Amino acid sequence: MKKYKIFILLLTFILVQTETQATNDSLLAKPSNGISTGMLFSSNGLGIHLSKTLGQKGICALKLSASYLPYTLNNFVINVDGSNINLNANSSTGFKLKLNGKIELGSANLSAEIHPFKNAFKITAGAALMVSRIDLIATPRDSLKQGDVSLGPDEQGEIFFGLTVPNLCPYLGIGFGRAVPKKRVGLNFEIGSYYIGSPKLAFRTTGMLEPTSSEEKKLNNNLKTYYALPVITLGINIRLSK
Template identity: 30%
Template sequence: MMGFSQLSAQESAVDDHGIFNHLSVGVGVGLTGISIEAAAPITPYVTVRGGVNIFPQIKVKTDLDLDGEIPASYNGPRSFEVEGKSSLTTGHLLFDVYPFKTSAFHVTAGAYLGSDKIITLKNTKDGVLMDINRLNASLPDGQKIGLDLGDYLLTPDERGNVDATLKVAAFRPYLGVGFGRAVPAKHRFAFNFDMGVQFWGTPEVYLRDHKLTKADTNSDTGEVLKYLSKATVYPVLNFRIVGRIL
């Protein structure tokens, strides 16, 4: 019995991390969503991880007010319902660098890859802004009216709809630190955590395919989009359970 226990302990520990000679899988949760990844050592000091981060789509409905030089003759609605949707699912390829062979602390560098459109915003009723589009056609340039979204003015298209997106870089370099080995050495299973930032550049707001500039409407509407449009990094904090399978 004792011999069997000793054998099991020996089989559950590894001390020969080399070029892809072991493999582990992990499941985690954090600010990037639910992560599923595989990892393998390159040397005792470097491990490579690759996987996907599934972020549930968030939908939010709100009312946006009309803004601009609204003619006195206009007697239609002054606010319209819109729906915002998030798109934050990503893939990642990361390298953990350990200062010592037995170190659990690591520095991580790599990149995340996802859609460049992280938020989309559309009116909930198709064609509801058709009257606004007709009115804009009769107004001189520089006097258009539209929906007030924080620092941005959203004018409808010829079908009476608005279609706005918040875009960032699809390729996002990552730098962070963490604790725990992605390929456990002493046990079959281990607990890891990582924290850092994705560098996704300066977010930009697009109306259809046209990049918008700030209209300085001084409105309290669209506070979330106003904040995100100024954030050049996305924070990462993840907790994972990993298990060595080879």
């Protein structure tokens, strides 16, 4: 986490310096009006945007963007520490699960960017149609044995774990860089967060793992703290208008 913070601050510093230099060169002389498009590299996926300045002063812009990043988990093994495999003849702590499924990150955003200080610093507010969701099936990795009976992973049951966020979420962020750059190409950086309330958990267990369904409440309680989904975005903007 510490390295992550240092990286963010360093990146911010570089961007601020870049933008400050650009501002010194041309910002005040020429308002950044027009339309731009570009690519987004964000923690919410890869995407594109289409932006248009509002008004003549170039301090406000409307941005339509979309990003998406699917990720497939294939036999990803996790260890669930402290698990109580409640067997008469064989109890142990720790239980290895194989995760299979899909994690999808993405959204379609409509946002407004305001440059309150008339420089590259911006505040972004908007709303997003969220497509982010997690759908995973966890199955035991190892066989279990009781007495003379050994049950393979496929015979023990499954845990279905699904996580969804509301379809429509507000977004607030700040950053540097203009949606419509003054030059042909510009960079911007933004950090913000979607307000997702509490993610909705779908949790279902089958077979021998059915008693684990009592853990749903615990998971829900843990997830209640995730009311916001932070996003860091790095964008490359290409000005379309002259």
